[in-house]
Amino acid sequence: MPIIEQLILSLALVLVCAAVPWLARWIGVWVFAGGLLTGIAASVLAAILALPLYPWSDLLVALVALCGGLLLARALPPRFLPLLILLLALSALDIA
Numbered sequence: 001m002p003i004i005e006q007l008i009l010s011l012a013l014v015l016v017c018a019a020v021p022w023l024a025r026w027i028g029v030w031v032f033a034g035g036l037l038t039g040i041a042a043s044v045l046a047a048i049l050a051l052p053l054y055p056w057s058d059l060l061v062a063l064v065a066l067c068g069g070l071l072l073a074r075a076l077p078p079r080f081l082p083l084l085i086l087l088l089a090l091s092a093l094d095i096a
Helices: 003-023 029-049 054-075 080-095
Strands: none
């Protein structure tokens, strides 16, 4: 794939992912919980059955990341300290 196509695709994906929180304001928590559980279950099932899902596995990762991130954003209070503690804990897990 030429570099310009990759750039355009990446920018389109960034714009869609950045617009999701504003578009998802009126969607209930259960929809995100269902999306998160569906993405996790599909990923685990694909790993257990050794299914070759390479291009589609990226979409599963995006589904889990978006649903999980939106659920987490709704659970955290909009203050500095809780977010700082969460990001420090996630950073420590990433380093370990």
